[in-house]
Amino acid sequence: MRKYEKPITPFPISQGCSVSELVQRMAGTSFQARNLARGVEIWSQMLAGESTIFLGLAGAMVPAGMRQVMVYLIQNRLIDCLVSTGANLFHDLHESLGGSHWQGDSCTDDQELASLKIYRIYDTFLSAEEFDKTERFVIDFSSSLEPNRAYTTREFFFLLGKALSSQGKEGGMLTAAAKANLPIYCPAPGDSVFGTALAAARVKGESHLLFDVIKDTVEMIQIACSAPSTGVIFIGGGTPKNFIQQVELCGDIFGKELKGHQYAIQVTTDSPQWGGLSGCTFAFEEARSWRKITPDAATVTINSDATIAIPIMVSALSESSSNIIENRKKPSFILGKELTIR
Template sequence: MHVHNFTKTPTKPVEVIDRSISELTDAMQYTGFQGRKLAESVKVWENMLKDDGTTIFMGLSGAMVPAGMRNVVKYLIENHMIDCLVSTGANIFHDCHEALGLKHYVGSHLANDEELFGHGIDRIYDVFAYEGEFRDTDHFIANFAKQHNGKSYSSREFIRLLGKEISEKGNTDSIIASAYLNNIPVFIPALCDSSIGIGLTIARRNGININIDQIKDVDEITRMVEASAKTGVIYVGGGVPKNFIQQTEVVASIMGHDVAGHEYAIQFTADSPHWGGLSGCTFDEAVSWGKIAKEAKKVQVFVDATIALPIVIHALHEKTNAHKRNIPCFEWTEGGIDLHF
């Protein structure tokens, strides 16, 4: 039998035996399709964590908090497996909602939506929540805004203040409270497109005005990239958080910095590339823009993120529990940003 470069490594059927999750994902590296891609994402993330000097950015889209992924993201923050979170406003709103003691509920996608509306219940596929309680959280944000009337903040600065408020109320079981306590920046580049934006609109109608400076967001996160020797990215879904992180390489290049693109890249997405949308577009396509390095260690897993995240993070928990990472710490100054480890 002739052995070519194409046929060096045989596939290996997965055996059903007693083993850990990380041992299972190791075995899945020799299977095919998205099972292998899931295993490869664990390996790329593990290597990223062990590569000192790498700043790791995470983009979070989709209704991940209502779907039960809140503590997974919180674990990543508390264990410094990411260094910056870029999220939709909705995920952070739902995080605040639960931090205030309010709930999402196990529902059904087969429910009668007219009947739900009559009971004041909102549906997120098969998750339920009370509209009245959402409005209570809207008003919490509007009341919080009173403390900052007339101020202008980047979304990072505003969310840090909101995380501080929530942590001081005694509920640190929260993404943004954990981010505040662990000095992890959280950006929401489309903050107005969420119930946080609704809360701030309520405040504005009542004479309280806070300006969220989204161009300052672009400048701040780009300075993080410019200060970093290497960068890695992890995308849950796509959308605005993905592009907001991707474009930092372009902005840094325009500003005269010698950047080659993100050097590690992982994405968990249910979108397809052939529709031309950013959420499904490949990292190979991103190389043409200079957003991803030509030699980047990259893997995209076409999967529901609510399946991928618990498996991948449990595997990483087992693999990296003893590894102490040199954590990049960013401090914003009047002149820009300082990075130290």
Template sequence: MCSRSSSPLFFLPAITAPYRARYNKNVLRIEKCEPHRTEFFKWRCFSNKRVHDHDDSHDHHHNHHHHHGGHDSDPRHTFSGRKIDPPTVSPNMTVPDLIKFYGSTGYNARRLAEAAEILQDMIDTGSTVCLTLAGAMTPIGMGKAISEMIEAGFIDWIVATGANVYHDLHFAYGLPVKQGHFDVDDDVLYARQIVRIYDVYIKEMETLQAQDLLVQKDIAERSEEIPKNASTADIAYALGKAAKENAKHPDKSFLVKAYEHKVPVYMPAIGDSSIGLNMLPLLLEGKGVFPNTILDVAESAAILWKSKKSGGLELGGGVPKNFFQQTGPALYQILKIKEGGQDYLIQITDARPDTGGLSGATLQEGKSWGKIKTSHRGNVIVYGDSSVYFPLLCSYALSVCKPRKQKEIYAKKDKWVQEMKKIYFANNNKRS
């Protein structure tokens, strides 16, 4: 058992390279020494337990607790919060007024106000902003809101399901999507060739089959324009370009807007979508170019690597959420060239954290994986429906933030990957 004497006894495994042990002021420090970092493991003798997996200087918040006794000095555990004074609803309220109203209340209304504040900070600090799209946002027309955010320079890159890209194109080509009903007999709808997404109806022949032919045609005919080693962003870029040139209503598609402003759109689970399904005939016929999804991993990591500050607005969870967040571990754990992860994270979700799924995992939990820089600030989860909250956040940002110049990441991503590759090999040579 560890004591407070000058020569405590520790029951620890043998310390071998690349570790070294130091003892000072009742603290045993085991340092892991690598070219790209020094990692500290510490045990306080009087408590005989591990305190933190990093140096004291890195985290004043936790030190505050350990040096001053529990939670006594943490304002979260005192009756010192802002007084709740019932706010007033007025007939002339703007969206910023409504967000301010929410900020003076509680529950998820207050979380939404926090999300708006974080989004504003992301934009105003020049951070590289990623939008992640899970679920089915585009079939209900949310693509136009995304387009407005791209136009203002508030979205720099996108990670989406292939479904959100596929259904977005319906509006560009004028293919019918209509409001339906959620309480129906789906056997009847199937017989009538009507596909249902909750309370949205899409016609099998007039919309889906027509869209399928367009996707297949555009990818096949533009195979010479698509790089031979293509990421899914290259596929999305080609589809956006085709819609820009050929669609009746290109202004109704966020994919077209992304093409115009060189905003890369990644579909890391492209095989699990109608975009991937429509590449199946091309594969069998030996036509077209097929994406390298590991190149998606490299390009997304390079985006974080080149960003002074970075953050994301996550609509739902799933593959888009994790693909965006794993850029931190890709750089730090795998390539060992940059530590930190994201500076800001906002998620809108209805998923629970207690089932172990990534969709419901708290953003703070991501700190333990190196996905965010700190779990203490700059992140918030708003529990609810993205279709309700996302337009409010867009309207708020467009109201209070000045437009930014687009970063045009699509035009730079290949160069960034090559630069990252050089750093990776240079670091490897030093370690070897």
């Protein structure tokens, strides 16, 4: 009976409480507060070990103001590899070039917004004219690349980050990753403005850029095979989530049996009963049935808006795990035409 008798600790209020103290107090409560605290604990365990940490980024996190949180994760190596939707990377590029996202209202008249050439993402606005300028930058940049070979998305975004470092107005995810030699993969580049911009460039004869997304997959498997252990953090789900999950099934390509990710954190608002990947569970064995997660993996699903959970989690880690972060053993990469892992 004793294992069922751990008491709830009522959350105390006091002045001057730090974010890490807030999370520690949440650990004594229930529901998603406790799950969030468990997520911070698991992330700290990943950092303390020798795990290679993958982050899957879906949803409109950059337009929602989470960009500098991602930059912090990259610069301070709380993650080792970023797998993102094309949309988040495009919005990051947009802000690096001086574009803006504005606070709006979800109940605004969308016909009026359309007449003013303003796009809406729930309660966030952006200028269509500014967006067009960012799209033009993508076309011009792609035209500067070698025309007769295919690029991995990892190499493309590394080179784009380097170009932004000198041509952009401010740093962001792409520039931070290029400086840190941290690989970024985008498994569905066509499902974003990168795809539509490059489609327009191809039709008009301005660029004929090709992506080798199969080589992306090969490189991801290489990263997993080179790691003593792996951990995953999923913000939302979608293509980034599966792209990371599937690598643990494929070690035999390189003659290595991978047993699954040893750590897994998911922040999602989706539910498992609809059958979608964004709600696919850790706790009830679904991911384990595919051998994507080890049987004894430390896992948690936080059912929360990521714009609430992630800033709290990262702020808490920056306070409570600063020594672990500073002294962490982490993989290093050379991001040339070929990926080198050291």
